[in-house]
Amino acid sequence: MKFTTKSVDAIKPNLKQQEIPDAAMPGLYLRVMPSGVKSWTLRYRSDGFHRRYTIGKYPKVSLAEARKMAGEMTVAIERGHDPQADKASRYTVLPKNLKDAVKVYIDAYAKVRTVRWEDTLRMFERHVFPEWGNRPIDTIKRRDVVRLIEKVHQQAPIRSNRVLAAVRHFFNWCVSRDALDYSPVMGVKALAKENKRERFLDDGELALLLPVLCSLNSRFAEAFKLLLYTGTRRSEVFGMSWDEIDFDKAVWIIPRERTKKQNLPHLVPLSAPALSILRRLWAERTSNLVFPSTNGSGRPMSGISKAKKALDAAIVAALLEANGGTGDVHPLKPWRIHDIRRTVATGLQRLGARLEVTEGVLHHISGSRGGIAGVYQQHDWADEKRAVLSLWEAHLDLLLKQGEQKLYGGLGNANLTH
Known part of the structure; x- marks a missing residue:
């Protein structure tokens, strides 16, 4: 079945658990429990074994979001990454020292999921490490983030937005790894106003x-x-x-x-x-x-x-x-x-x-x-x-x-x- 939001909503539970494949995204299934709870799962093979990964419950995770996440995970799987293994290691405690934690982040996440990870590393090396490099990650407070971004903004306004984005992503990742209870970047706004560029050379x-x-x-x-x-x-x-x-x-x-x-x-x-x-x-x-x-x-x-x-x-x-x-x-x-x-x-x-x-x-x-x-x-x-x-x-x-x-x-x- 090629799902639409309307067709997903219309599927009714029965006495047994149902797993219905989405014809538009290979490997994506809708699981329907007898209780009526619906969730998205991805079936895949890793190291010769069949595996199943739960993406999230419907409708909290929409059909479009499920397809997007399944596509991204399929790419990661083809590159040799196992979502279940990533999930199992999610709560591994990170080094407390910020510089060491960032190195883990770069190796475990940025190099795997992003193209311009070297740019991210350079931003940390140039702007973040001189300020916080030897501090434990749980001592970084919101006021520290604000001061850092204001300092970068004085020299390079647009770059301050990029540094903020990199720092935000890092601390959110730390939260996902259970190394922090909350991100100190939460609520911090970008300082530089950016307009969509339309410049080209005639x-x-x-x-x-x-x-x-x-x-x-x-x-x-x-x-x-x-x-x-x-x-x-x-x-x-x-x-x-x-x-x-x-x-x-x-x-x-x-x-x-x-x-x-x-x-x-x-x-x-x-x-x-x-x-x-x-x-x-x-x-x-x-x-x-x-x-x-x-x-x-x-x-x-x-x-x-x-x-x-x-x-x-x-x-x-x-x-x-x-x-x-x-x-x-x-x-x-x-x-x-x-x-x-x-x-x-x-x-x-x-x-x-x-x-x-x-x-x-x-x-x-x-x-x-x-x-x-x-x-x-x-x-x-x-x-x-x-x-x-x-x-x-x-x-x-x-x-x-x-x-x-x-x-x-x-x-x-x-x-x-x-």
Whole structure:
């Protein structure tokens, strides 16, 4: 039976326990007790054994919530995690020292369930450990959280919201592990107002950005160009490893544990310029990471914000030189590296790409690929993605030539791969 809320409500109890499968979500069952109590369960196999996990009672856990939770647990199971084992270890006492408890949290939860766990760890290392690192977790009070967030807010308002979210999630996790009775973050509000970003670079701005990018001899410039060619996330490009690249097939396959949605690997067709960039970096490789840190940490290189500022400064310098060093110049309006991804999406739509193909390029499981349709829609749009990214490459090359004519009188590089 393919459940609807109406059909679930209509199911009546009988003298025996019933377990009715949901045709829309494999493994999800509705258990109906003779008493009339209804609950959701997930049936699965782990280590060769059949297991059952109780998700929650209906209607406290709605049909949509049950399907979502079952889908997330199915992904975790495929990655080797057993929900029953996780549940059994839920009440394991954590180290009292905050720094040690955070390390357990990162290893046991963040690395397993999130893509950007390294960003979370860096936030703790930079902002939280200096304040609370050696304190027992049960001594952190709400006033401590407020002071921490206010301190971060003075220097970086938006980052204070991110730190608050990370701290909140950590303490909620501590409560779930029975290490704390309550979270000290409860009731603490974010200080910075955030607006939904709509910024993208128009063709005129791209025509200034592209030739300047070509003039910069740095790995950051190469990474930024790959972002422009692929529309992928910053974390995906900077975390790229060589075993994800297939030069013969001209594809980059991002494993699902490195994608934000963590539901399917992300197949990224590589255009000729993108391949040229990667071949050059391959010849210079010193690590399995394409963009490794130079400090030997084994992590991807850092300093993206500094590189972005250097890029902005180079654009201003190129405009000044084009004007003979005199007069006013008009640099790009404030923008962020993540705006490149929105720029690619907007550009593809303007070039006539179908919505579902643009979503495929972005690896978005939303819109036409959302909900239950996304569970069964497994087409990766590889050919269609390659076609629209080829159109995008040609468009960028045209803008590059226009920018070179404006900045350098047509004496520029004439190709993004240089």
